[in-house]
Amino acid sequence: MQGMQHEGHMMGPVEEGAWRMPPMGDMPMMPGLEMAVPPDDPYLPGAGMDPEMFPMARPNEVLDLEDGDEIDLKATLVRRNISGKTHVMYGYNGQYPGPLIRAPQGSTIVVNFSNDIEMPTTVHWHGLRLDNRFDGVPDVTQPAVNPGETFRYEVHFRDSGIYWYHPHVREDIQQDLGLYGNMMVAPPNDDYYGPAHREEVVILDDILMDEHGLMHFGASTPTHALMGRFGNVMLVNGATDYNLEVKRGEVVRFFLTNVANSRTFNVTFGNAKVKVVASDVSKFEREQWVRSVVIAPAERYVVDVLFDQPGEALIENTIQAIDHFRGEFFPHVDLLGRVFVAEQVVDEDLSERFGGLREHDDVQADIGAYREYFGKAADIELEATLRIKDLPLPIVLSMEFEKGLYVPPMEWNDTMPMMNWLSTGKQVTWILRDRTTGAENMENQWSFKVGDVVKIRIFNDPETIHPMNHPVHIHGQRFLVTEIDGVENPNLVWKDTAIVPVGSTVDFLLEITNPGDWMMHCHIAEHLHAGMMLSFHVDE
Numbered sequence: 001m002q003g004m005q006h007e008g009h010m011m012g013p014v015e016e017g018a019w020r021m022p023p024m025g026d027m028p029m030m031p032g033l034e035m036a037v038p039p040d041d042p043y044l045p046g047a048g049m050d051p052e053m054f055p056m057a058r059p060n061e062v063l064d065l066e067d068g069d070e071i072d073l074k075a076t077l078v079r080r081n082i083s084g085k086t087h088v089m090y091g092y093n094g095q096y097p098g099p100l101i102r103a104p105q106g107s108t109i110v111v112n113f114s115n116d117i118e119m120p121t122t123v124h125w126h127g128l129r130l131d132n133r134f135d136g137v138p139d140v141t142q143p144a145v146n147p148g149e150t151f152r153y154e155v156h157f158r159d160s161g162i163y164w165y166h167p168h169v170r171e172d173i174q175q176d177l178g179l180y181g182n183m184m185v186a187p188p189n190d191d192y193y194g195p196a197h198r199e200e201v202v203i204l205d206d207i208l209m210d211e212h213g214l215m216h217f218g219a220s221t222p223t224h225a226l227m228g229r230f231g232n233v234m235l236v237n238g239a240t241d242y243n244l245e246v247k248r249g250e251v252v253r254f255f256l257t258n259v260a261n262s263r264t265f266n267v268t269f270g271n272a273k274v275k276v277v278a279s280d281v282s283k284f285e286r287e288q289w290v291r292s293v294v295i296a297p298a299e300r301y302v303v304d305v306l307f308d309q310p311g312e313a314l315i316e317n318t319i320q321a322i323d324h325f326r327g328e329f330f331p332h333v334d335l336l337g338r339v340f341v342a343e344q345v346v347d348e349d350l351s352e353r354f355g356g357l358r359e360h361d362d363v364q365a366d367i368g369a370y371r372e373y374f375g376k377a378a379d380i381e382l383e384a385t386l387r388i389k390d391l392p393l394p395i396v397l398s399m400e401f402e403k404g405l406y407v408p409p410m411e412w413n414d415t416m417p418m419m420n421w422l423s424t425g426k427q428v429t430w431i432l433r434d435r436t437t438g439a440e441n442m443e444n445q446w447s448f449k450v451g452d453v454v455k456i457r458i459f460n461d462p463e464t465i466h467p468m469n470h471p472v473h474i475h476g477q478r479f480l481v482t483e484i485d486g487v488e489n490p491n492l493v494w495k496d497t498a499i500v501p502v503g504s505t506v507d508f509l510l511e512i513t514n515p516g517d518w519m520m521h522c523h524i525a526e527h528l529h530a531g532m533m534l535s536f537h538v539d540e
């Protein structure tokens with residue numbers, strides 16, 4: 001499997017606890033920035049301590065739970081081995097990823113959480129329409145859980161599908177270093193999904209390291225605030241060696257979750273036939289053949305894949321990268337995993353049933369109830385933009401130079417590692433601004449009541465000084481992406497997170513069902529902590 005792609009550039013002798021310049025890949029060094037470092041203290045957990053002090057993390061276990069069951073979940077420091085290097089990282093229950101929680105739809109479990117890491121944390125149950133008290137947002141739904149403290153979460157599974165849990169404090173560090181896990185909520189009926197021989201849970205991630213270990217984080221604010229922290233080592237389920245052995249003709253259902261800080265993946269499965277079935281909070285209205293699956297941070301997709309050719313099928317991130325300096329696109333592939341397809345044919349042939357595309361009357365009926373709202377005017381119009389201050393002059397000049405040149409709708413890779421690294425949450429503010437009132441981020445004070453259907457239109461301004469795609473997440477409710485750039489979405493699905501590409505206008509039709517105080521924010525960890533969030537209130 002792939003190792004580190006590029007050697008780091010050195011700024012002199014390596015000192016533990018000192019900033020190291022990030023791996024530059026093929027990108028040129030920017031003149032004038034040779035000695036620059038982010039304006040914050042560098043941070044890594046366990047710095048100056050012997051990694052042997054911490055227990056080696058182990059692959060995760062599956063917890064099959066029933067309504068009313070209670071589990072313990074503890075965040076701790078662990079030792080991990082990635083790409084031949086030992087790192088001090090975090091784990092839930094000493095595992096990577098965190099335990100896979102499986103429970104039936106409609107059930108409620110209790111999670112007794114304890115914090116044994118060195119900074120405050122919480123657990124957010126991403127995508128669940130649960131009781132507001134247990135949503136895990138510090139200072140909004142609960143105080144942060146300090147080191148040594150505990151919190152009791154009641155986690156209710158209202159919708160079937162694949163969900164995930166992660167901290168809502170310094171996600172750029174805590175989530176990046178291993179605090180994430182899936183929840184698989186089983187549907188009540190056996191034929192909810194089409195037939196498959198097996199189900200695989202696949203968590204996509206990346207991590208940034210060089211030959212000396214992990215790259216430091218900002219102690220008080222995230223680095224990489226412009227584009228988010230892209231890793232240079234790809235991880236599937238926390239490891240670099242994901243592989244699967246199947247028989248010829250097997251249909252594998254993959255439950256994909258993207259937990260990366262910033263990277264959007266474009267997942268391909270070699271020549272195997274891929275059918276997309278479901279996303280965040282429901283199935284699609286109808287199944288659909290796809291060549292690849294675009295999955296932004298925090299999104300989930302469920303795909304059925306038929307492996308009918310013997311040999312090796314590669315799971316890859318297949319992208320068109322952009323070189324901002326040369327103004328060129330270049331094709332780029334990151335290996336994510338391998339599927340070995342045996343010559344031996346699988347016992348039960350599902351190919352004929354796999355070959356059909358199912359329509360889901362239940363989903364169409366559920367969504368159809370909202371169709372009358374599709375054409376209504378937007379209730380709220382937001383624009384995504386950015387403000388910078390006090391960035392080093394070479395960065396500002398470079399950004400000014402690029403402004404007005406071609407901007408890609410999606411950033412698939414870190415096209416400017418040096419500039420990105422040096423920009424912190426102190427200098428960069430990412431903004432969701434109400435286009436009518438001018439209110440920015442937390443200045444917005446929306447108030448809704450249960451039963452409301454709200455159309456939020458988000459325009460991602462391509463004229464800002466460095467535009468970025470934003471995966472926008474809304475807590476505690478579900479929404480439909482009804483329209484992108486004035487074009488109706490032909491195949492709808494209930495979502496909790498959706499991409500707003502650069503230059504695009506995306507309509508979110510938000511169904512208000514769950515009272516409380518809820519967040520809406522960009523799920524790029526660095527953008528969230530550079531301001532890109534707001535909260536809204538829902539009355540009974």
Ligand SMILES: [Cu+2]
Nearest residue numbers: 470522524527
């Ligand atoms: Cu963002």
